[in-house]
Amino acid sequence: MSESDKKPQQPNILMISAGSMFTSMVIAGFLVGYGLDLLFDTTPFLMLACGVLGFIGGGQKVYYVMMKMGQENVEKANEQAEESKREQS
Numbered sequence: 001m002s003e004s005d006k007k008p009q010q011p012n013i014l015m016i017s018a019g020s021m022f023t024s025m026v027i028a029g030f031l032v033g034y035g036l037d038l039l040f041d042t043t044p045f046l047m048l049a050c051g052v053l054g055f056i057g058g059g060q061k062v063y064y065v066m067m068k069m070g071q072e073n074v075e076k077a078n079e080q081a082e083e084s085k086r087e088q089s
Contacts, residue, residue: 014065014068014069015065015066015069017065018062018065018066019062021058021061021062021065022058022059022061022062023058024058025054025055025057025058025061026051026054026055026058027054028054029050029051029052029053029054029055029057030047030050030051030054032050032054033046033047033048033049033050033051034046034047036050
């Protein structure tokens with residue numbers, strides 16, 4: 001396979017959106033907590049609790065996205081190694 005046959009590498013959409021996923025989950029946690037605080041008149045305890053849960057959930061989501069990206073990179077590397085072995089044969 002020549003260099004001209006290779007596709008140019010494009011930025012991975014999952015990596016670009018990881019920061020926005022994290023941020024949106026934290027903000028959503030604070031907003032849900034704020035709504036519950038207004039409903040139950042417990043200001044600011046539920047807002048803080050839901051914000052912490054949003055932070056934890058956002059961190060988990062980013063972790064799983066990064067793990068998925070790592071898995072895809074390993075699979076691509078394995079495919080390229082097999083392809084180069086076939087070309088050498």
